[in-house]
Amino acid sequence: MTSRPLRTVTVLAAAAAAALCGTASTAHATPAGHAAQDADRRTPRIVTAWAGAWNGSDPRALGALFTADGTYTDEAVAVTFRGRKEISGWKARADSLIDNVRVTVRTTRVDGDRVTVRAVYSGHLKGAPQPFAVPMTTVLDLDRNHCRITSDKDHYSLAAVLSQSGLPADWTPPAG
Numbered sequence: 669m670t671s672r673p674l675r676t677v678t679v680l681a682a683a684a685a686a687a688l689c690g691t692a693s694t695a696h697a698t699p700a701g702h703a704a705q706d707a708d709r710r711t712p713r714i715v716t717a718w719a720g721a722w723n724g725s726d727p728r729a730l731g732a733l734f735t736a737d738g739t740y741t742d743e744a745v746a747v748t749f750r751g752r753k754e755i756s757g758w759k760a761r762a763d764s765l766i767d768n769v770r771v772t773v774r775t776t777r778v779d780g781d782r783v784t785v786r787a788v789y790s791g792h793l794k795g796a797p798q799p800f801a802v803p804m805t806t807v808l809d810l811d812r813n814h815c816r817i818t819s820d821k822d823h824y825s826l827a828a829v830l831s832q833s834g835l836p837a838d839w840t841p842p843a844g
Contacts, residue, residue: 711776712783714810714817719787722771727763731756735816744826765841766791771804783808789824793841797834 714733721730731752734740740755741748749758762769769791777784785808790801804824808817830839 711773712778712814714814715773715776715783715785715808718785718806718808718817718820719771719773721759722769725763727756727759728752730759733817734820735811735818738816738818738820740820741822743821743823744829764794766793768792768799781810781812781814783810789822789829793829793833793835798832800829800832802828802832 717733718730721733731754734752734755737751738755739748739750740758742758747758749755770789772788772790773785774788775786785806787804787806788801789804790799792799802824804822806823807819807821809819810816811818827837830837
C-alpha cells in the first residue's frame with residue numbers, strides 16, 4: 669500500500685513529466701506586427717522548461733529535467749556533471765558566481781531525439797565591472813519520450829564572457 673504523501677508526489681511528478689512531453693507554441697511577430705503561429709518554429713516544452721530552470725532560483729528545477737543518469741557538460745570550462753544532484757549543484761554554483769544568470773532562447777532545431785538550441789547566455793559575474801551577454805549553442809539529447817534530458821552540452825566562449833565582463837583572460841572564480 670502506498671502512503672498518501674508518496675502517492676501525491678508520484679502523481680505530481682507524472683503530471684510534470686507529461687507537461688514536458690510535447691511542444692509549446694512560440695508566437696512570432698510578422699512584418700506587419702501581427703503574431704503568427706509558425707509550425708516550423710515551435711519550441712519543445714523541454715527547452716522552455718530548461719531555459720526557465722536556468723532563469724529561475726531553484727537549482728533542483730534544472731536537475732529535475734534530466735534522467736537519473738543524465739549528464740551536463742559545460743564545454744567552455746571543461747566540466748561534466750552526472751545525475752540530477754550534481755547537475756543541480758552546478759546550477760547552484762552558477763547562481764553563487766553570477767548575478768542575474770539568464771538563458772534567452774533564440775531558435776531551436778529538432779532532429780529526432782536531439783534538440784539544438786541557439787541562445788544568449790548572460791549575467792554579471794560577481795565582482796566584475798560589467799555584465800556579459802554571449803551567444804551560446806546547446807545540444808540536448810532527450811530520452812525516447814522526449815520528456816527528460818539525457819545529455820546537455822553547452823558551447824559558448826569563456827574568453828568572450830571574461831572580456832565583456834572586464835576581467836583578465838586568466839581569471840578564475842573563487843573556490844567554493
